[in-house]
Amino acid sequence: MMDKKQITRERMDRTLECALYYISQGWPVLPLHTIKGGHCTCPRKKPCKPGKHPYSPLVPNGSKDATTDEETILKWFGGDYDVNIGILAGKESGLVLLDIDPEHGGNESLKKYPKLLLTPSVKTGGGGRGAVEKGEIASSLRSSQ
Numbered sequence: 230m231m232d233k234k235q236i237t238r239e240r241m242d243r244t245l246e247c248a249l250y251y252i253s254q255g256w257p258v259l260p261l262h263t264i265k266g267g268h269c270t271c272p273r274k275k276p277c278k279p280g281k282h283p284y285s286p287l288v289p290n291g292s293k294d295a296t297t298d299e300e301t302i303l304k305w306f307g308g309d310y311d312v313n314i315g316i317l318a319g320k321e322s323g324l325v326l327l328d329i330d331p332e333h334g335g336n337e338s339l340k341k342y343p344k345l346l347l348t349p350s351v352k353t354g355g356g357g358r359g360a361v362e363k364g365e366i367a368s369s370l371r372s373s374q
């Protein structure tokens with residue numbers, strides 16, 4: 230059985246591996262707070278979006294501090310900080326994210342746009358998924374209507 234330190238080390242290595250892949254695609258990334266024991270690691274007393282908001286000690290300007298600089302990525306995700314990883318969507322990365330919420334008919338709506346079923350996606354905390362499309366999602370949506 231693996232001990233906790235080994236599991237954490239492997240998770241950090243995986244996070245760094247993903248961060249390096251993302252910047253190789255030209256997608257700026259930033260460190261986010263993560264979730265431990267079911268709770269966000271941020272010191273906020275108020276409710277937050279667990280594991281989804283910038284890790285302010287490293288990125289005081291939030292998403293404006295996202296980067297594709299490899300040296301910075303090695304510092305952020307090299308193992309000194311227990312952080313989640315975020316990709317900056319929008320014109321900087323050319324990525325558009327679409328939140329598909331199954332509790333509000335998201336899966337049925339998605340069927341109207343078959344091209345989106347082929348895009349990479351990520352699992353979301355709410356049990357849905359986010360579709361990721363490089364650049365052409367807007368025209369894809371328009372042409373599917």
Ligand SMILES: [Zn+2]
Nearest residue numbers: 269271277279
């Ligand atoms: Zn938080």
